[in-house]
Amino acid sequence: MTWQCLALDLRDDPALIAEYERWHRKEFIWPEIVASIREAGILDMQIFRTGNRLVMLMRVGGDFDASAKAAADAASERVQAWEALMSTFQQPLPWAKAGEKWVPMERIFDLAGC
DSSP: OEEEEEEEEEOSOHHHHHHHHHHTSTTTSOHHHHHHHHHTTEEEEEEEEETTEEEEEEEEOTTOOHHHHHHHHHHOHHHHHHHHHHHTTEEOOTTOOTTOOSEEOOOOOOGGGO
């Protein structure tokens, strides 16, 4: 099992940020989204926010395949509807590639290695 860390910005609007957070509460997130995450081999996922910057931590199993997850998401009407909804709140990082939302972060320190 490994951790992956990704970053994304929200539009810098307090009302939009509050609405984004509301959609991620247990009682509002769509069950199909949670199922798609788990079915992809993501064992744990947490999203943290400071200001309008988001950091997502994913603990994935050895069989996790980001390309397969992307393909499954692209084929799911419900996931695509969720992504369209979330896009109203999100904006790419300034250095993101065209069409890239969540940008992988590079680990620069690991206490376990010291």
